[in-house]
Amino acid sequence: MLKAMVKRALDHDSDTLLLKKTLLCIDKEAVNKSRGNLIEDDGLDWLKPRALLKPDDQEDVPEADLEEEVGRVLTTINPQWVSYEVAYHYGQGKFVTKPKPTFGKAYPLYVFQGTAIRKDSDEAKAQLAAGYEDVAEEEKPAAAPDEEPIKDVDEAATEADVEAAAEEAEAEEKEATEISGEGAVEIKPRVRKLANQFNFCERAALTYNFPRRSVDTQTIPPPRANYGSTALQSIIFDYYQEDYARKMREKEDEKPKRLRKKTTKLVKSAQQIHDEYLAQRIREAWAILERLVNQNIYDDIAQDYKYWDDPSDEFREGMGSLLPLWKFQFEPMRSHAVCDLQWNPHYKDLFAVAYGSLDFTNQQKNGCLCLYTIKNPAFPEYSVITESPVICLDIYKETPYLICVGLYDGNVCVYNAQLNLESSYQYKSDSVRDKHSNIVWEVRWGARMIDGEASFFSISGDGRVVQWAVMPGELQATTIITLTSNMPPIPGPDGTMVTVNSCGSCICFHPEKAEIFLVGTEDGMIHTCSLKYNRNYVRSVQGHHMPVYRINYNNYNNSIYASCSGDWRVKIWEDGRDEPLFMFELGAPVGDVKWAPYSSTVFAACTADGKVFVYDLNVDKYRPICIQAVVSRKTKKLTRLDFKHEVAGHRLRGHKGNMSRIEAISKFKSHV
């Protein structure tokens, strides 16, 4: 076909030679192309047969026809194009010519419908006519409201001719900008949005609209109530009267209550008085009866006490003996030890006993203060149970019913033996503020104070000597001296230095010089102290090697005193000397030593093994004039003794510890 076309094209060329060559070239090319599908390699052409394959039904064309040259011309006109295409129009029911596309025969491959349409299209015109332009024009009035009438006219006029309207509107815009001139508002050129009705989308997005709900609560209204009344002068007055009367009644009610209480108390106390009186009478009667019985029972002992004369004394030159007389026992205090006892200085038959405990590992919980009379050995005249074991006591000489006691827990009390037992102690030291922090080892009444109050002194294991003034209703404590020891201060746990007090164990006042007193300590020192110096000792003597138990001044020579100690020794001292005058070894810890009240040379001591030693230095400076085992040494020991005053024969009383028996050992016959 290419050959034919070339032939046609070069139809009128005179140069046949050129034609021939061209045709040859084309031929060759055609052959190459036809074979090219089968054989890739051009170099192998020659192997192929040159015969042309012809389809069977190919029309035979004579050679002449083939040789005939047909001229062909290339033009720009598409011979296939149908200039008038016709299609059947169903609406009109006939064939109509299709509109001629201006761009020629084109086949749309992809159609995308835009959102804008041409302004001059029919649809746009229709939209404009339908008033869509209003939307665009709405923007204007705010900017230039004064133009509106003109615009309205324009719109009305230009609805038909959109083009003209648009132009006019633009013209108006220009005018508007000119009118507003330099106005702050810049008027944008009008843009008419022409929306494609079928594919229209605004830029703004619509969000989901939540359904509306209304939730409200209502509180319960505050409760209300109604009240009504009438205020009249009469009502007001009456109510005042009523209220006043009520007040008066209340006052009256209160008064009788108090009165009633008082009267009932009085009535009761009258009854009580009667009862007590009756009880007292009965008690007295029983006491007399008891005395009678006891007098009969113990008559021989009383006789012995008064008149006993040991016939064996005749054979023992310079020796004496002790005769046990009564034995006092208080059953509730069976397990207690007698820690102190003292004859009453006024009532000759009465003596006081302190029940405590000296077994410090197994301490009793309570103690007892008893008053015994030798007329009734069976039962104490007065006994009062204390909260803590009683360690020491002293009877006030001026008012012999006042007894001060020192307790195991460090308290001191004053008991009034005249009061009934319910009232218990009359005074007691303050348990918190003043009391000793250790056992009170000895108490001694002192002289009256300047303003007339009685006072007593106590010495305790905490190393303090305290003076107690018996004020009305209370005891007032004054620390007289704190016993210092020679030991250096011990470093405490937190770096502080703890000074060590030496423990006081006994105290003894000078019979004449009221401000001088001796203090014995548990480390064996005997300090002479004065009430006037609360820092220093007047004198200090290393008296013993063991705790000093008791110190006693001689009743006749005020510079002589005796001391006894746990180192088994009794020493006789003179003031101002560092060495003792006499020293006696008794073979057991010596619990007590006492000078006889009737002689300047006689003293007695009791030891823990149950013996009583009586010395008369006038008779024998080295040996006792009497040694007598008062109690069996195994189970009991003597703790304290006291001489009975002013009795011709002396009267010695040992008391025994560990069991609560007190034996009145008596009738020591002195042989001079």
Place this chain on the structure above:
Amino acid sequence: MAEEGGGGGGTITEKVIHTYPLIRHSDMSEEMRTEAMELSVTACEKFAQNNELAARMVKESMDKKFGPAFHVVVGESYGFEITYECTTICYMYFGGNQAVCIWKCS
């Protein structure tokens, strides 16, 4: 126990005029009642001749202290029937001849 002074005679002391504040009816709290009482006494003494001013003073003070809408009536002779919020009423007498009613209702 004052009697009516009608006896004439020597019973001069019988005619006792009580002037202390006296609560006739109240369900206020202790604190509020004390406050109301003191306010009434102060107001009535301050405006002895003008009950209106006294009532206004009590009302305004109570409004400030315990929130608004208090109502106060001060007078010597009147009757009333009111609705009040509970725990806010105080009906008292003062000075022997005045009745003060304080309540709240909003």
